Amino acid sequence: MKKTIATILILGLWLSAMAQEAQLTIRVNAPSTTPAQDSLLVIGNQGVWGFWIYPKSKALKSIGNNVWEGIYTFPLQTDLEFKVTRGSYFKEALYNGNGQVPQSVKLKLKKDTTIVLNPSNWNDIYQRSIVGTVRYHHNFSSSYLRHVRNVVVWLPPSYNENSNKKYPVLYANDGQNLFDHTNLSGSEWRMDEIADSLMRKGEIEEFIIVGIANTKDRMIEYNGTPEGENYLKFIVTELKPFIDKTYRTKPDRSNTGIIGSSMGGLISFYAIYNYPEIFSKSACFSSGFYFDDGDILQKIKNDLQPLQNSLIYLDCGGKDLDYDFLPSNRLVHEILEKDKKINVFYKEFPNDPHNEVAWYKRLDVPFKFLFPKR
Numbered sequence: 001m002k003k004t005i006a007t008i009l010i011l012g013l014w015l016s017a018m019a020q021e022a023q024l025t026i027r028v029n030a031p032s033t034t035p036a037q038d039s040l041l042v043i044g045n046q047g048v049w050g051f052w053i054y055p056k057s058k059a060l061k062s063i064g065n066n067v068w069e070g071i072y073t074f075p076l077q078t079d080l081e082f083k084v085t086r087g088s089y090f091k092e093a094l095y096n097g098n099g100q101v102p103q104s105v106k107l108k109l110k111k112d113t114t115i116v117l118n119p120s121n122w123n124d125i126y127q128r129s130i131v132g133t134v135r136y137h138h139n140f141s142s143s144y145l146r147h148v149r150n151v152v153v154w155l156p157p158s159y160n161e162n163s164n165k166k167y168p169v170l171y172a173n174d175g176q177n178l179f180d181h182t183n184l185s186g187s188e189w190r191m192d193e194i195a196d197s198l199m200r201k202g203e204i205e206e207f208i209i210v211g212i213a214n215t216k217d218r219m220i221e222y223n224g225t226p227e228g229e230n231y232l233k234f235i236v237t238e239l240k241p242f243i244d245k246t247y248r249t250k251p252d253r254s255n256t257g258i259i260g261s262s263m264g265g266l267i268s269f270y271a272i273y274n275y276p277e278i279f280s281k282s283a284c285f286s287s288g289f290y291f292d293d294g295d296i297l298q299k300i301k302n303d304l305q306p307l308q309n310s311l312i313y314l315d316c317g318g319k320d321l322d323y324d325f326l327p328s329n330r331l332v333h334e335i336l337e338k339d340k341k342i343n344v345f346y347k348e349f350p351n352d353p354h355n356e357v358a359w360y361k362r363l364d365v366p367f368k369f370l371f372p373k374r
Contacts, residue, residue, distance in 0.1 A: 023112045025072075043083055044081050044285040045082070089244060145221070147217060151210060154195070172209055173214065173259070195367065259284050261287075268282050281371075286322050289331075297332065315329075347364075
């Protein structure tokens with residue numbers, strides 16, 4: 001009887017101890033850029049994670065299809081903090097499209113918990129995927145807009161070689177899609193590679209590219225709405241003065257352009273129409289005139305004067321969403337052609353779909369048109 005009671009007590013104490021612990025499962029869906037020979041490691045504030053020191057932490061277990069997993073047991077109420085890496089602080093996981101290394105994951109373990117992480121890239125691969133020099137201005141705020149956004153500035157090849165030289169500037173919408181593979185669409189414009197190649201070959205003038213990341217307000221900010229007007233005010237009255245002060249720019253209208261695709265193409269058209277004193281160049285890819293809430297078509301039918309003495313590139317594909325966009329793009333071209341003081345370049349690409357891959361394949365055309373070698 002005493003033996004039975006003792007067994008029950010031991011079992012009770014064991015169950016009680018078990019009840020004071022919980023499991024943390026970390027599952028990582030690794031991005032396609034993950035080198036096949038590498039392993040994933042968690043580094044963090046617990047002994048099993050090396051107390052933030054390499055190489056004490058152990059690798060996660062590969063469970064196939066580029067999925068990695070680790071299961072850990074900690075006392076309840078433990079404050080946990082960790083990051084996912086490939087074995088180095090320079091090889092941390094990224095979860096955004098701006099190259100900014102994220103904060104560590106933090107949680108208090110109150111029960112069995114599974115954390116699923118979906119990195120978009122790795123810091124070292126991101127940094128090495130960009131051709132040329134880029135500088136980041138994170139969380140750029142505006143008095144006109146609800147959300148902060150990241151701004152990335154790409155500098156032309158000779159920028160660091162000649163401290164007296166000044167450059168034209170091209171403002172580019174959807175900034176997280178321009179230079180790297182960390183954007184949500186999984187593809188990029190390759191704007192850095194294309195600009196760098198054309199400049200080094202002497203086929204175009206050197207210029208600075210200012211990539212402006214979009215936010216969850218993209219559809220209303222890249223439109224003929226009050227929010228769209230505020231977005232342009234942000235560029236003209238807040239961002240441009242900052243860029244002109246921080247970098248060696250040619251700030252006049254003849255050296256200032258803007259570029260975008262889809263809704264970004266639409267707002268680029270609005271920019272040169274509403275602010276002709278600021279912009280003289282605009283490249284509008286597969287532009288979303290179809291979704292415009294400001295009736296820009298009627299405005300240009302009534303008055304083309306703001307677009308005079310400007311360079312405007314318009315194009316459109318013929319597949320996917322571009323199939324629906326094509327008629328309105330053709331109409332805009334027909335209207336602009338009526339004024340010989342507007343230098344418009346229009347081209348259709350019948351076999352092209354509506355995505356970054358299609359746009360980067362024809363990016364050299366507007367670059368040569370807007371920034372010809374002088």
